[in-house]
Amino acid sequence: MAGRNLAYDLLPGLSKTVSIPIICVGNITSGGTGKTPMVAFLARHFQSRGLRVAVLSRGYGRKNKQAQVIVTAASATKALTPDEIGDEALMLRQQLPEVTLVLDADRVRGATAIVENDLADIILMDDGFQHRKLRRDFNLIIIDSQRLFGNHQALPAGPLRESISSLKRADAVIFNKFDQRHPDFYTQAAAILNHIAPHRLFCAGYRYKNFTQLSGIQEKTLDEMKKCGPFCAVAGLANNDYFFTQLKTSGLKLAESVPFKDHHVYTRKNLIKLKELCQGRPLVTTAKDADKLRLQAAAADENFMRNIWIANIEVEMDNEGKFLELLQ
Incomplete structure (x- = not known):
C-alpha cells in the first residue's frame, strides 16, 4: 500500500480525471464509521442547490453479477432488493429516490459512465479513499470517534486499511459519533491528527x-x-x-x-x-x-x-x- 501511494503521490497523472467534481467520503479503517449517512447528508445539500447528484459505490454485499449497475429515478420501475444492489445502496435509494446510483467496483469505469451518460453534475463516491485510480476534488475522511484507530495495526492484525499518515491526503476530517460529554477526547484526537498534517476538523453525530x-x-x-x-x-x-x-x-x-x-x-x-x-x-x-x-x-x-x-x-x-x- 505504501509503495502504491508513493507512486500516485509522485505521478499524479496515474489517476484518471473526469469532467465533473468528485467528492470522496472514505475512511482508513475497516468497519462502519458512518460514511453512507454522510453521503446522504451531502446529497441532500447539493440537491438543495439544484444539482443532479450521483452516488458511486462498489455496492458491497450485492449478489448481482453485473459488473456495473445504474439506477436512476427514471429507470427504477420495480422494487429493488439488497441482493440486487446491496443494503446500503438500497437504503440510499429509498431515502433519496432522485439520486442516481452507480454500482461498480471499478470506480473509473463507474465515473466515466456517469459523465458519458450525463447523469449528474457532481459525484459522491461512497468509500474509495484507497481507490486512487480515480482522481477526486475533495477527500472527506470519517473517523469513528468511539473507536479511532483501534490498536493502530494494519489489517488483519488491526483495523487500519492503510497507515494513519495517509490522512495527509484528506481535505477535511470528521469525528463521527462524537460524544459531547467527553470534549477532552476531541482535543487528544485532534493533537494526533495535527501531528500528521493540519486538518480542517469537524465533529458530527446523529x-x-x-x-x-x-x-x-x-x-x-x-x-x-x-x-x-x-x-x-x-x-x-x-x-x-x-x-x-x-x-x-x-x-x-x-x-x-x-x-x-x-x-x-x-x-x-x-x-x-x-x-x-x-x-x-x-x-x-x-x-x-x-x-x-x-x-x-x-x-x-x-x-x-x-x-x-x-x-x-x-x-x-x-x-x-x-x-x-x-x-x-
Whole structure:
C-alpha cells in the first residue's frame, strides 16, 4: 500500500480525471464509521442547490453479477432488493429516490459512465479513499470517534486499511459519533491528527428524524416512541453497540438487544426467534436492516411486521455552515 501511494503521490497523472467534481467520503479503517449517512447528508445539500447528484459505490454485499449497475429515478420501475444492489445502496435509494446510483467496483469505469451518460453534475463516491485510480476534488475522511484507530495495526492484525499518515491526503476530517460529554477526547484526537498534517476538523453525530413502521403505515417522533416501550432492538452493523447505546441515551427503554454481524442477511428462522424474544414488545431496527427484515417478516408474520419500527437518523454537525463552505 505504501509503495502504491508513493507512486500516485509522485505521478499524479496515474489517476484518471473526469469532467465533473468528485467528492470522496472514505475512511482508513475497516468497519462502519458512518460514511453512507454522510453521503446522504451531502446529497441532500447539493440537491438543495439544484444539482443532479450521483452516488458511486462498489455496492458491497450485492449478489448481482453485473459488473456495473445504474439506477436512476427514471429507470427504477420495480422494487429493488439488497441482493440486487446491496443494503446500503438500497437504503440510499429509498431515502433519496432522485439520486442516481452507480454500482461498480471499478470506480473509473463507474465515473466515466456517469459523465458519458450525463447523469449528474457532481459525484459522491461512497468509500474509495484507497481507490486512487480515480482522481477526486475533495477527500472527506470519517473517523469513528468511539473507536479511532483501534490498536493502530494494519489489517488483519488491526483495523487500519492503510497507515494513519495517509490522512495527509484528506481535505477535511470528521469525528463521527462524537460524544459531547467527553470534549477532552476531541482535543487528544485532534493533537494526533495535527501531528500528521493540519486538518480542517469537524465533529458530527446523529439525531433521530423519526421512527417509521416497517409496514410503512405509521410514523412516530422520538417523544411518541418513548411512551411505547419497553422495546427490543436488532441490528446488523459494524458497531451495533453504538446503535443500542444511542437508543437508550435518547430515552428509549430496551428490554433486549440482538446484534448480528455487519450486512447480515436475515432468515425466516431469525424472524421467528426475534418474535419469540419480543413477546409482543415493539422491535426497533436500523434503516440499513429494514429491507432485509421486511423480506422475511412479511412471509413469517404480517402482524409482527407491524410491530417493527425503523429508527431513521440524520447527520447533525457542529459548524455545519463552515463545513459546507469548504465544498463550494
